[in-house]
Amino acid sequence: MSKLDDKVLQHIAKYFKALAEPTRLKVLNALQDGEKNVSQLTALSGGTQANISKHLSLLDQYGLVKREPRGNCVFYSIADPSVYELCELVCGKIGTRMTEQASIGKLFTAEE
Numbered sequence: 001m002s003k004l005d006d007k008v009l010q011h012i013a014k015y016f017k018a019l020a021e022p023t024r025l026k027v028l029n030a031l032q033d034g035e036k037n038v039s040q041l042t043a044l045s046g047g048t049q050a051n052i053s054k055h056l057s058l059l060d061q062y063g064l065v066k067r068e069p070r071g072n073c074v075f076y077s078i079a080d081p082s083v084y085e086l087c088e089l090v091c092g093k094i095g096t097r098m099t100e101q102a103s104i105g106k107l108f109t110a111e112e
Contacts, residue, residue: 018062019083023047024055027076028083031065035077 004012018024026045030036036044042052056076059065066079078084 015062015064018058018064019087021055023051024059025087027052027055027059028064028078028087031076031078032084035068035075037073037075039073041076 019028023045026047027041030041030044038049038053038056041056042049045052047055056065056067060067060076060079063079064083065076068075068077
């Protein structure tokens with residue numbers, strides 16, 4: 001990262017910011033098994049259609065999803081499958097950390 005200029009670093013920060021919202025992560029997770037339209041994503045994520053559309057617009061802006069209009073519907077799919085590798089790496093790390101913290105917590109509560 002030391003060779004990246006400020007403009008590139010700002011874009012990278014915005015990319016991570018796009019991933020830093022639980023609803024957007026739910027949408028990306030829902031798209032993992034194939035393309036879906038806004039109605040399907042709304043049902044799977046539990047959000048409103050307007051809210052999901054807003055999140056999809058941002059994900060599209062950062063190249064995480066692609067949109068394909070078909071008749072009255074727009075279908076969304078993953079534009080960059082490597083996002084799942086990134087998420088797995090982060091989720092795995094967080095899961096390990098949470099397990100370790102829970103184990104440490106059990107040590108203190110077991111003695112009481």
